[in-house]
Amino acid sequence: MSNTERARDGGVQSVDRAITVLEILARRGEAGVSEVAGELDVHKSTAFRLLGALEERGLVEQATDRGKYRLGFGLVPLAGAVSGRLDVTRMGRDACERLALEFGETVNIAVLQQQYAVNVHQARGPATVLSYNWIGRITPLHCTSSGKALIAWLDPADLGPLLKDLELERFTDSTLTSRDALEVDLEQVRARGYATVLEEYEIGLNAVAAPIRDQTGGVVGALSLAGPSYRLPPARIDDLAPTVVGAAAEVSRRMGWLE
Numbered sequence: 001m002s003n004t005e006r007a008r009d010g011g012v013q014s015v016d017r018a019i020t021v022l023e024i025l026a027r028r029g030e031a032g033v034s035e036v037a038g039e040l041d042v043h044k045s046t047a048f049r050l051l052g053a054l055e056e057r058g059l060v061e062q063a064t065d066r067g068k069y070r071l072g073f074g075l076v077p078l079a080g081a082v083s084g085r086l087d088v089t090r091m092g093r094d095a096c097e098r099l100a101l102e103f104g105e106t107v108n109i110a111v112l113q114q115q116y117a118v119n120v121h122q123a124r125g126p127a128t129v130l131s132y133n134w135i136g137r138i139t140p141l142h143c144t145s146s147g148k149a150l151i152a153w154l155d156p157a158d159l160g161p162l163l164k165d166l167e168l169e170r171f172t173d174s175t176l177t178s179r180d181a182l183e184v185d186l187e188q189v190r191a192r193g194y195a196t197v198l199e200e201y202e203i204g205l206n207a208v209a210a211p212i213r214d215q216t217g218g219v220v221g222a223l224s225l226a227g228p229s230y231r232l233p234p235a236r237i238d239d240l241a242p243t244v245v246g247a248a249a250e251v252s253r254r255m256g257w258l259e
Contacts, residue, residue: 014050017042021050022071025060026138030068075136088212088221089121091254095223095247096123103240105227109212109251110139110146111220115166117147120221140201142168142182143175145209148195149222152186153211159186174200194241195222199229206232208241210248215256223248 017040024031024039031039037047051069054060058074088109096107104125110117116138141147141162151159168177176182189195194210209224225244226232232240249259 017046018050018054021047021054022059022075023138025069025071026136030063030070032068036069071136087255088214088251092121092212092221092223092251093123095251096121099123099225099243099247100125103225103227103243105225105232108146108224108226110144110150110209110222110224112141112150113138115141115162117141117144117150117222119146140169140171142166143171143197143200144224145195145197145207145226146222146224148186148189148197149209149211149224150219152189152195153219171201172199172203174198176200192241194245196234196237196241198234198237204229206234206237208237208244210241210245211252212248213252213255213257215258217257220255221251223251 020040021036024036028035033044033047033051036051037044040047040050051060055062055069055072058072060069061072062068063070088111092109096109099105100107100123102125106125107123108119109121110119112118117140119135119137119139122135139147141151151162154162163179163182166179168179168182169175170177176185194208196206196208198206205226206229207224207226209222211219212221212223214220223244225240
């Protein structure tokens with residue numbers, strides 16, 4: 001291998017590692033140099049250099065006095081450039097704002113990206129206590145309402161391989177970690193027309209989501225409403241589900257889907 005080829009391969013590896021660092025922080029929220037190095041399987045000095053380079057560009061930032069890194073505001077214009085091109089974000093904004101205002105909870109729109117759900121829009125209701133920003137956050141498919149709504153209606157030829165490769169990580173005692181159990185749950189999602197999670201991803205967090213379809217009828221997004229379990233117990237989730245389904249259907253009609 002020539003020096004030029006080695007340099008090129010090394011550059012590609014560095015880019016791949018830098019992207020992986022961003023994915024780690026998106027998943028974890030915050031992480032220290034040792035944690036990043038451990039996930040990358042590299043020396044701490046390598047992880048430190050990667051974080052430093054990303055920090056210089058504003059893509060990551062250090063959490064004050066804790067030695068932790070998190071995603072930086074330099075990602076906002078990049079994410080905005082992508083979300084600005086997503087019709088589902090533009091078409092769903094009004095419905096999200098209205099639901100958030102009416103019920104006081106957090107309303108998100110998510111899209112499918114490989115084996116994750118990615119939140120592309122968020123509206124916060126007046127009852128929300130935390131101001132956590134979910135936009136751009138990568139979340140699992142098997143234990144979030146958006147994730148389940150995004151994959152439940154996939155063609156079996158696409159859903160089968162996805163479920164086979166999906167890592168069913170346990171986040172709480174309620175997380176579904178069996179593929180058989182997940183498939184049964186997805187059947188129920190299709191039968192009801194919406195997906196729910198009761199503390200499957202985070203303890204104390206419940207949510208309900210419905211699919212958003214485009215003009216072909218394919219699911220291109222999921223609209224979810226989430227809140228603390230003491231405000232959204234199972235009975236209230238069931239009561240709110242028709243409204244969430246109706247809001248998602250409204251967005252689908254704006255996307256061109258005519259049932």
